[in-house]
Amino acid sequence: MTVNTASTAATDATPDSSPAAAVLAAHPQATTDAEARRAAATDRSGYIPATLPDGVVLARSVDDVVEALRLAHAHGAPVVPRGAGTGLAAGASAHAGEVVIDVSGMNRILAIDPVEMTAIVEPGVLNAEVNAAAARHGLFYAPDPASTAICSIGGNIATNAGGMWCAKYGVTRESILGLTVVLADGRILRTGRATIKGVTGYDLNALFIGSEGTLGIVVEATLRLRPKPVRTETLAAYFADIEAAGRAASAITAARIQPSILELMDGPTLEAVDQAEGTRHRELGGAFLLAQTDGYGAHLELDEIAQAILPYATSIHRAADAGEAEALVKARRDAIPSLEKLGRVSIGDIAVPRNRLAEAFAGLEDIAAKTGVRIFSVAHAADGNLHPMLVVDPHEPITEGPAKAALGDMFHLARRLGGTLTGEHGVGLLKRDWVGEELGETSRSLQQAIKDVIDPRGILNPGKAI
Ligand SMILES: Cc1cc2nc3c(=O)[nH]c(=O)nc-3n(C[C@H](O)[C@H](O)[C@H](O)COP(=O)(O)OP(=O)(O)OC[C@H]3O[C@@H](n4cnc5c(N)ncnc54)[C@H](O)[C@@H]3O)c2cc1C
Numbered sequence: 001m002t003v004n005t006a007s008t009a010a011t012d013a014t015p016d017s018s019p020a021a022a023v024l025a026a027h028p029q030a031t032t033d034a035e036a037r038r039a040a041a042t043d044r045s046g047y048i049p050a051t052l053p054d055g056v057v058l059a060r061s062v063d064d065v066v067e068a069l070r071l072a073h074a075h076g077a078p079v080v081p082r083g084a085g086t087g088l089a090a091g092a093s094a095h096a097g098e099v100v101i102d103v104s105g106m107n108r109i110l111a112i113d114p115v116e117m118t119a120i121v122e123p124g125v126l127n128a129e130v131n132a133a134a135a136r137h138g139l140f141y142a143p144d145p146a147s148t149a150i151c152s153i154g155g156n157i158a159t160n161a162g163g164m165w166c167a168k169y170g171v172t173r174e175s176i177l178g179l180t181v182v183l184a185d186g187r188i189l190r191t192g193r194a195t196i197k198g199v200t201g202y203d204l205n206a207l208f209i210g211s212e213g214t215l216g217i218v219v220e221a222t223l224r225l226r227p228k229p230v231r232t233e234t235l236a237a238y239f240a241d242i243e244a245a246g247r248a249a250s251a252i253t254a255a256r257i258q259p260s261i262l263e264l265m266d267g268p269t270l271e272a273v274d275q276a277e278g279t280r281h282r283e284l285g286g287a288f289l290l291a292q293t294d295g296y297g298a299h300l301e302l303d304e305i306a307q308a309i310l311p312y313a314t315s316i317h318r319a320a321d322a323g324e325a326e327a328l329v330k331a332r333r334d335a336i337p338s339l340e341k342l343g344r345v346s347i348g349d350i351a352v353p354r355n356r357l358a359e360a361f362a363g364l365e366d367i368a369a370k371t372g373v374r375i376f377s378v379a380h381a382a383d384g385n386l387h388p389m390l391v392v393d394p395h396e397p398i399t400e401g402p403a404k405a406a407l408g409d410m411f412h413l414a415r416r417l418g419g420t421l422t423g424e425h426g427v428g429l430l431k432r433d434w435v436g437e438e439l440g441e442t443s444r445s446l447q448q449a450i451k452d453v454i455d456p457r458g459i460l461n462p463g464k465a466i
Helices: 019-026 034-039 062-075 127-135 153-159 204-208 242-254 267-277 298-309 322-333 335-340 354-371 401-416 432-454
Strands: 055-058 079-082 099-102 109-113 118-121 176-182 188-192 217-224 232-239 261-266 287-294 315-318 344-347 374-380 385-392
Touching (some): 019 055, 019 062, 019 099, 034 055, 062 079, 062 099, 062 176, 062 217, 109 127, 118 127, 127 153, 153 217, 176 204, 232 242, 232 298, 232 322, 242 261, 242 298, 242 354, 242 374, 261 267, 267 335, 287 298, 287 322, 298 315, 322 335, 335 385, 354 374, 354 385, 354 401, 385 401, 401 432
Parallel strands (some): 055 099, 079 099
Antiparallel strands (some): 176 217, 232 287, 232 315, 261 374, 374 385
């Protein structure tokens, strides 16, 4: 495993005799161009690899992926699948000796069936493009990461991505009916089915979704679309501090109301968004909660939400029209890009039981005080999924020193509260140190055995996920 330090310059020397070189020499879509290798070396996690991958296969078709994996398997060359490179766990990071298989060029929507409410897409299609195409039929694709405009469906499947609408409609897994996957040796596997129901055999869809490119490369997916809600209602509420906002979010869950969006942002994040976008959220409070409801009774459900949070909020604002609602949703989507303007950002992704959000926020404040790392927090509150964002000096590493200590403390905080290491971004490289502690020996060794059966030469995204 390559050791990462921010101060280590990435080398761009290309070795000429290695398993990777054999793949690159034989594949018609391969490049060893230094710029292409640099562009494929990392993602948006803040991780800086100390070396560059040996080359990149720019796949344009299923055959390109089959050929790349057939060659890699024959030569024992490690490969790193890559979509749009927006991952936050260094899952798509690649190093010397590795070949990146970039499927972002496989970006066609192959079919939309408005009656069955399904879409068949290639892996490089951007999430927002699926939604734009579905909207033309009065439909939508529910898993909508804040990165919707820049992340690919293949990456979403590999990380089992979540998003704001997951509060009501579930994460990526709940919207995937079937997959076509190229296995490590180049064989093609079809998982799942085209129907809404079906239980023949083991659920291989579930195994591949969230496997972070360690079990195969997704080359086609059948997605489940849903009818666009007839009505949506949106509110923003402000609170004295983030603990009060956390208690309000838990009160909504306890009242058994089903928002379609329920997002939290703390005061420092509001300040960063205001600074980047010229908005004025921070002067209204020390924390922000965004709630949306949809369906015929959306207005009634939003009344219930307003009622549930009233004891905690300092003010509540209902969006008067779609423009105002979109501006509130945009404030949440702007959080990560705004923080990226302040320094190197490393994003935590812990999830806790939803009634323990306030305790989690308090614990994060303690971690910031103890480690001296600036922590900005947002959360998908309806899922108990917190994103504590560490912002360090651009020259500081995130894989050692105070930032690493803070990530470890966050994991242990989540565990103490009955939670988990990662809610939706995946383990990648950055969180591997803590995987064993959460899974335990029996589960981890079984997972390794599954990996060994599916990828016996261990070439697919080695050192990631498990
Ligand atoms: C501003 C911003 C906001 C974000 N908001 C969210 C959010 O709200 N929710 C969320 O879940 N994530 C979020 N993310 C993280 C990121 O966008 C998601 O993890 C996304 O699913 C990654 O997709 P990608 O195409 O960029 O994948 P990549 O970064 O290219 O790859 C991610 C992982 O998937 C694997 N992979 C990629 N394509 C394939 C394939 N076809 N077959 C097999 N494996 C593959 C890679 O090897 C890697 O392990 C955000 C990121 C940014 C920068």
